[in-house]
Structure formats: structure tokens, C-alpha cells
């Protein structure tokens with residue numbers, strides 16, 4: 056099922072409920088402090104109290120949810136028959152990826168969330184009480200590595216905005232461990248920065264060597280054809296609620312989340328499609344789009360005189376999987 060970038064109604068209601076009686080100024084200050092820690096190379100270690108966890112969830116959950124939703128939509132588009140029953144959400148934080156996966160896959164019946172931060176896991180469990188699917192989820196506290204070793208294999212494993220919090224050797228060990236626990240698919244999402252892209256690229260290469268196939272975004276399992284300083288990322292627009300705007304001190308009613316992801320599967324992908332790597336240029340005489348194709352990166356031009364192809368290309372958006380000649 057295609058997932059909307061907006062938080063699902065029960066999650067929105069649960070967050071709004073938690074905000075009752077909480078000072079928005081205090082929440083905004085906490086969220087600014089947490090964001091600043093991220094910007095200066097820190098991690099979520101500064102989320103220490105219930106108030107911090109709520110501030111983090113209010114400020115960041117809408118955007119990370121939208122990025123996970125977009126990544127799962129891309130996976131479903133390429134592997135339409137995927138119907139996982141079990142999910143492992145690694146570095147789950149407030150449960151963001153689990154909520155998105157519940158929307159994407161009505162087949163999911165068992166959710167295991169893993170995170171080192173007890174404050175965030177407490178919040179996740181409280182929020183999950185309001186979800187028909189997530190209410191019975193399990194959330195063992197502790198380090199991802201140790202908990203992963205003990206977790207059962209799951210049909211789908213997701214790590215959203217986690218691996219950037221780990222050192223390089225821990226990232227490699229975690230990638231192996233997550234792949235070992237993924238029966239059908241593993242989806243890893245990171246911020247859409249050059250560093251996030253580099254982490255995804257390294258994980259992709261490591262797991263292809265172990266037999267993984269790339270379902271999305273790449274239409275091939277070969278090394279990424281982009282040459283530095285070029286890099287790959289996508290954008291997801293999401294609506295901002297009034298509370299979200301207040302916590303972020305923002306005026307506009309939407310936000311653009313830049314992200315990068317890789318969706319890996321155990322079985323080879325049946326039908327490959329080219330990926331739109333940047334906003335296409337919709338010119339009068341032709342549409343020009345930067346595509347990642349099975350044969351490499353192409354600046355594809357679709358002339359207006361080729362009416363059916365032009366009509367099709369007018370619908371192309373950054374991040375879309377499209378049928379196109381290279």
C-alpha cells in the first residue's frame with residue numbers, strides 16, 4: 056500500500072495528547088539543543104529525559120517518517136508482492152519506521168523494536184498503545200548489536216537514521232548482523248548528505264558482496280556510477296502541523312526532507328526501472344532528466360515531438376522509478 060508522507064492519524068493524536076500541558080517554548084528549546092548536537096557531529100545521546108524524547112519526536116519524527124515512507128514506497132513499487140509478517144526496527148527511537156512499515160504492509164503482525172535509548176523506547180511504547188497494529192510490539196532495551204544477536208529472523212529489517220550514529224567498524228558489523236536477520240528485505244535510510252550517501256554506498260557494497268540484490272533506488276547491483284563530487288539523494292516534502300511549526304520555529308506549512316536509502320532483497324529483482332536522480336528540466340522543446348539506468352547515468356532527453364514519451368516524461372519527478380531508454 057502506498058504510504059502518505061503525513062504521520063498516521065493515531066500517531067498524530069498520540070503526539071498531540073503528549074503535548075497537552077507541555078510548554079511549546081521548552082519543547083522548542085530542547086529540540087534546538089538536540090538538533091544542534093546532530094549538526095555539530097553529535098548523536099542522540101543528549102536525549103535524556105521524557106521531555107527531551109517528546110521534543111525530539113515532535114521535531115524530527117514527521118520528517119524521518121516521511122523519508123521511511125518514501126523508501127518503503129520505492130521498495131513496494133519494485134517488489135509489489137512483498138508482504139512481510141515480521142519486522143525488526145533497528146535504532147527504532149520513537150518507533151518511526153515501525154509506524155511507516157505498519158502503513159505500508161497491512162500483512163505485518165509482529166514488530167520488534169531495538170534501541171539503546173531507554174527514554175525513546177519508553178515514548179515509543181506509549182505512542183504504540185494507540186496503534187491497532189503496533190500495540191503488541193516488543194521493545195527490548197539495550198544496544199542494537201547485542202539485541203540483534205538475540206532477535207529472531209524477520210521478514211523485513213529497517214534501520215532509519217541509525218548508522219550515522221555508529222563508528223565505521225560498528226557500521227560494518229551492524230550491516231552484517233542486520234542482513235543476517237533479514238529473511239526477505241533490508242531497508243536502510245540516512246540523511247541526504249554526502250556523508251549519509253557515503254555510508255549507504257559502503258553498506259550497499261558490503262551486502263552485495265554477501266549476495267544482496269538492490270531493489271531501490273539503484274536499477275543495478277553494480278558499483279554506483281556517480282563520480283565524486285556527484286552524489287545521490289532524494290527529497291520528500293511533508294506537511295508541518297501547527298505544533299511542528301512552533302517546535303521548529305518555522306513559518307512555512309511544509310518541510311523538505313533530504314534523504315538517501317537502499318532497499319536490499321534476498322531474491323533478484325524481476326523488473327528494473329531507471330531512477331530519476333534530480334528534478335527534471337521541463338523545457339519547451341524537450342524534457343531533460345538525469346537518470347540512473349541499468350547501463351549507468353544518462354542525461355535523457357525526451358523531445359516534445361515524441362508525444363507519448365513526452366506525456367509520460369512530464370509526470371517524472373525526482374526519485375521516481377521510470378521506464379526509459381538510456
Ligand SMILES: C[S@@+](CC[C@H](N)C(=O)[O-])C[C@H]1O[C@@H](n2cnc3c(N)ncnc32)[C@H](O)[C@@H]1O
Pocket residue numbers: 099115116119120145146147148149150151152169170171172175197198199200214215216217220221
Ligand atoms: C536519529 S535516531 C533515529 C530514530 C528512528 N529510527 C527514526 O528514524 O526516527 C537514532 C537512534 O539510534 C539509536 N542508537 C544509536 N546507537 C545505537 C546502538 N548502538 N544500539 C541501538 N540503538 C542505537 C539512538 O538511541 C536513536 O534512537
